[in-house]
Amino acid sequence: MVNSCxxxxxxxxxxxxxxxxxxxxxxxxxxxxxxxxxxxxxxxVVVDEDFVVRIPEGLALDVAAPLLCxxxxxxxxLRHWNAGPGTQVAVVGLGGLGHMAVQLxxxxxxEVTVLSQSLRKEEDGLRLGAAQYFATSDPETxxxxxxxxxxxxxxxxxxxxxxxxxGLLGTDGALVNVGAPPEPLPVPVFGLLLQRRTFxxxxxxxxxxxxxxxxxxxxxxxxxxIEIISAxxxxxxxxxxxxxxxxxxxVIDAATFASSGTISSS
Ligand SMILES: [Zn+2]
Numbered sequence: 001m002v003n004s005c006x007x008x009x010x011x012x013x014x015x016x017x018x019x020x021x022x023x024x025x026x027x028x029x030x031x032x033x034x035x036x037x038x039x040x041x042x043x044x045v046v047v048d049e050d051f052v053v054r055i056p057e058g059l060a061l062d063v064a065a066p067l068l069c070x071x072x073x074x075x076x077x078l079r080h081w082n083a084g085p086g087t088q089v090a091v092v093g094l095g096g097l098g099h100m101a102v103q104l105x106x107x108x109x110x111e112v113t114v115l116s117q118s119l120r121k122e123e124d125g126l127r128l129g130a131a132q133y134f135a136t137s138d139p140e141t142x143x144x145x146x147x148x149x150x151x152x153x154x155x156x157x158x159x160x161x162x163x164x165x166x167g168l169l170g171t172d173g174a175l176v177n178v179g180a181p182p183e184p185l186p187v188p189v190f191g192l193l194l195q196r197r198t199f200x201x202x203x204x205x206x207x208x209x210x211x212x213x214x215x216x217x218x219x220x221x222x223x224x225x226i227e228i229i230s231a232x233x234x235x236x237x238x239x240x241x242x243x244x245x246x247x248x249x250x251v252i253d254a255a256t257f258a259s260s261g262t263i264s265s266s
Contacts, residue, residue, distance in 0.1 A: 062251050074104055154179055169195065224249050
């Protein structure tokens with residue numbers, strides 16, 4: 001996000017990501033002056049000072065880069081739904097978003113459980129701060145964890161069984177989607193009525209909150225786990241992203257843009 005109207009109720013309240021006139025996205029958005037935004041894959045980028053954040057000392061630029069997306073996308077709902085000491089938080093999916101959600105929720109003091117299709121990444125999950133790791137492919141998981149959680153952060157951008165996840169929430173628990181599946185998800189309403197549960201979504205965070213998240217990460221020694229690539233490797237990296245073969249974010253070394261002729265504006 002690089003701009004918003006700055007006048008609506010949400011902008012004035014410091015929730016400019018929910019600007020009522022629509023925020024201006026970093027890529028492919030029509031900006032307030034009518035130009036189209038072109039993102040940050042460049043040697044230089046001009047951004048309004050109100051939409052700039054400071055990378056704190058002690059946080060390297062390469063591991064900080066994904067925090068501006070995966071970091072804030074998971075930090076904001078964890079804060080909004082009060083993850084902290086005494087709360088049970090589940091993270092669905094251990095990918096780019098999930099591996100941040102686990103670290104952040106753990107640093108906030110919550111007890112964290114990872115729910116992943118298989119136990120393939122269990123070692124990573126526990127190392128990142130999860131207390132427990134369960135496979136969603138095992139039906140026993142849903143019996144064992146029934147009614148357990150105060151908050152479930154779903155990072156998966158694919159169709160999955162919302163009803164089964166709702167059953168894992170306790171009274172007043174919330175299932176929050178930060179993954180964005182292209183298809184609608186069927187929600188069994190009885191799963192909401194029983195125990196007054198909530199099914200919600202959350203989009204990035206405000207600029208103020210993004211700065212707070214960066215400072216929080218620096219303070220707690222949290223960073224994204226990355227693999228650095230050059231501009232020439234973007235197509236290959238994209239194929240690996242589609243194959244879920246990245247732990248956990250690719251970062252493109254911007255120094256390689258200047259010499260590369262392979263990048264188009266698309
Ligand atoms: Zn606005």
